Amino acid sequence: MKIGIVSQSYYPRFGGVTEHVHNTATELVRRGHEVTVITSHFRGETVDSVPVDRIGRNLLIPFNRAFVDLAVGWNLESQMRALLRRHRFDLVHTHCPAAPSLPLLAVKTAECPQVGTFHMTGRNRLQEWLRRPLARRMDRLSARIAVSTTAKECAQHYFPGKYEVIPNGVDVSRFNPSNEPFEARKSPERVNVLFVGRLDPRKGVQLLVSALPDVVRRTRGRAHFLVVGHSYVRKRLEASVPSALRRHIEFVGAVPAADLPRWYATGDIFVSPATGNESFGIVLLEAMAAGCPVVCSDIPGYRSAIVPDVTGLLHAPCNASALADALCTLVEDDQRRAVLAANGRKRAMEFAWPNVTDSIERVYRAQVEMPDASRSAA
Numbered sequence: 162m163k164i165g166i167v168s169q170s171y172y173p174r175f176g177g178v179t180e181h182v183h184n185t186a187t188e189l190v191r192r193g194h195e196v197t198v199i200t201s202h203f204r205g206e207t208v209d210s211v212p213v214d215r216i217g218r219n220l221l222i223p224f225n226r227a228f229v230d231l232a233v234g235w236n237l238e239s240q241m242r243a244l245l246r247r248h249r250f251d252l253v254h255t256h257c258p259a260a261p262s263l264p265l266l267a268v269k270t271a272e273c274p275q276v277g278t279f280h281m282t283g284r285n286r287l288q289e290w291l292r293r294p295l296a297r298r299m300d301r302l303s304a305r306i307a308v309s310t311t312a313k314e315c316a317q318h319y320f321p322g323k324y325e326v327i328p329n330g331v332d333v334s335r336f337n338p339s340n341e342p343f344e345a346r347k348s349p350e351r352v353n354v355l356f357v358g359r360l361d362p363r364k365g366v367q368l369l370v371s372a373l374p375d376v377v378r379r380t381r382g383r384a385h386f387l388v389v390g391h392s393y394v395r396k397r398l399e400a401s402v403p404s405a406l407r408r409h410i411e412f413v414g415a416v417p418a419a420d421l422p423r424w425y426a427t428g429d430i431f432v433s434p435a436t437g438n439e440s441f442g443i444v445l446l447e448a449m450a451a452g453c454p455v456v457c458s459d460i461p462g463y464r465s466a467i468v469p470d471v472t473g474l475l476h477a478p479c480n481a482s483a484l485a486d487a488l489c490t491l492v493e494d495d496q497r498r499a500v501l502a503a504n505g506r507k508r509a510m511e512f513a514w515p516n517v518t519d520s521i522e523r524v525y526r527a528q529v530e531m532p533d534a535s536r537s538a539a
Contacts, residue, residue, distance in 0.1 A: 162529060163195045165250040167267040169230045169260055171200035173207040174219070175418070176359065177443040178256055178280055181308070181329050186211045188518040197248060199241075201232035201263060214248075216240040217263065228361060228392065232263045242270040249273075251529050254521075257281065258302060259288070259295050259320070268301050274528040278306040279316040279324070282462055283438035288319055296320050303528045306521070311461035312440035325524060328465060330517035331446035331509050335422055338452030338506060342427040346411075351385045352492045355428025355453065357421070357444050360392035365434035365458065370401050370410075371481035372434075372488065377409050379485070380492045386410040389424050425451035429498065430491050433457040436479050441465050445473070446512050449505030454498045456487045466512070472505040 166186055170178045186196045190211055198209075201217040217234035234240070241263065245253065251274070255267045258277035268275060277299065288295065299305075299320040306327050307313035313324045346353065354376075358364050366388060376384045388398075391414050399412050416424060425431070431448035433455070439462040446466055448455050455473030457463050467473040474491065476483040491498050 162251045162525060163248065164189060164525065165197050165199055165245065165248060165253045165267075165271075167199045167253060167255040167264055169200065169219075169232060169257060169263050171198060171203075171213070172209070172418075173203050173205040174230060177329060177441065180443050181278075181280075182256060183211070184330060184332060184514045185518050185521055188514050189522070192518075192522070197250075199244065199263065199267065201230070201234075214244055216244065228359070229260070231261060237262055238266050238270065241266040245271055245273075252276065252525055254278065254525070255302075259299060265298060268298055271301075274303040274531070275301060276304045276306065276524055276528060277302040278308065278327075279312050280308050280440050281438075282309075282311045282315045282440040292319055303531075304524050306524065307440075309441045309462055309465040311465070315440075325520075327517060327520045327524070328512060329441045329443045329446065330512045330514040331443065331450045333450045333510055333513045336425060336447045336450035336509075337422075338426075338502070340422045340426040340451065343423055346387065346427050348385075351383050352380070352429045353385050353387055353427055354430045354432050354488060354492070355387045355389065355424065355448075356432050357389045357424060357447070358433065360388075360390050360394050360398060362394065363436050363438050364390075365436050365479075366390075366394075366398055367401070368434040368436070368479065368481050368484055369432065370398060372485040373402065373406055373410060375482070375485040376488050376492070377406060379489045382409065384409065384488065384492050387413060387424070387428065389413045389416055389421075391415040421447075422451065425453050428453050430488065431455050432484075432488065433463070434476070434478075434484050435460060435463070439463060446509050449473070449502075450509035452502045452506050454491060454501035455505060456484070456491060458484075466508075468504070468508060471501075472508045473501060 168182045189196045197212045201219045202215045203219045217232035220231045221228045253271040254276045255264045256278045258264045258268050305324045307324045431453040458478040459475035474487040476487040
């Protein structure tokens with residue numbers, strides 16, 4: 162098949178949607194499909210390993226307690242229409258199809274079968290206001306996918322219809338327990354607690370900072386925090402750490418993608434204290450695949466990946482004391498960390514990208530092979 166995958170987010174912008182798009186595109190190419198990713202131009206250089214067409218320029222705007230991507234530029238709709246006509250795709254797959262601007266433009270202008278994957282969870286006023294016109298646009302989708310049950314429930318609230326839940330995935334070869342750590346940051350006398358992600362408010366790093374004094378005290382200084390990621394709030398977060406505790410936490414900043422597996426290998430515990438609005442959590446899969454036991458907030462999207470007390474420990478959301486309890490439990494229990502790590506690796510194998518792509522490819526074939534009249538009726 163000749164497939165176009167439309168995403169507002171793509172490299173060099175990191176995140177869950179980017180990883181989903183890139184890995185499914187790579188796997189589809191490996192299977193012999195002709196795939197082109199359609200996205201915008203971003204600041205920073207990237208080497209594209211699959212064909213990419215870029216239109217417009219990306220802006221980061223605050224939305225849903227995070228920063229999201231928005232493509233801007235002159236005549237974006239005309240550019241999108243011309244691009245789709247030039248490629249003559251058999252199918253267009255749009256991620257976050259209700260989001261402006263490229264996803265909505267693709268849904269509006271594509272003349273072939275269309276699949277939409279919904280990643281968002283939580284509700285917001287903007288979508289409530291635009292609910293009816295967006296619902297009419299979503300009717301152009303031939304098939305709808307949600308990455309989790311909570312993402313499906315959110316999408317159905319705004320756009321009622323049939324959805325298939327197909328989860329995010331993980332590269333179990335890239336993230337595996339045999340990767341080499343950064344030895345300079347390893348020590349037998351301390352336990353590294355690793356966070357990886359954008360430092361957006363909803364990711365909960367401020368909660369981690371709040372829990373820091375209690376964890377350091379109760380573990381007698383054994384716990385050492387590594388925060389990998391960057392955003393505009395980094396300086397504010399660093400400044401909020403008491404001076405007496407700054408040696409116990411390191412804000413690493415953004416890291417090259419090639420180094421990410423080694424960071425997971427450097428962590429002894431992975432932590433993600435997100436406050437909400439997470440539809441799944443690819444970072445949880447990456448940590449489990451790497452053999453790193455997980456502590457995360459007990460939110461619906463994360464329960465799609467974590468089996469409580471089997472592959473990770475869940476704590477009450479927005480509760481620094483509960484987060485500290487979970488972290489201290491694992492810092493002080495080497496055997497439990499090992500059991501969670503082994504179970505997590507097995508769980509992550511279920512989400513290997515070839516398995517996820519099998520399900521996506523099945524949806525594609527059903528739409529491409531469906532008679533036009535039947536697709537219209539559906």
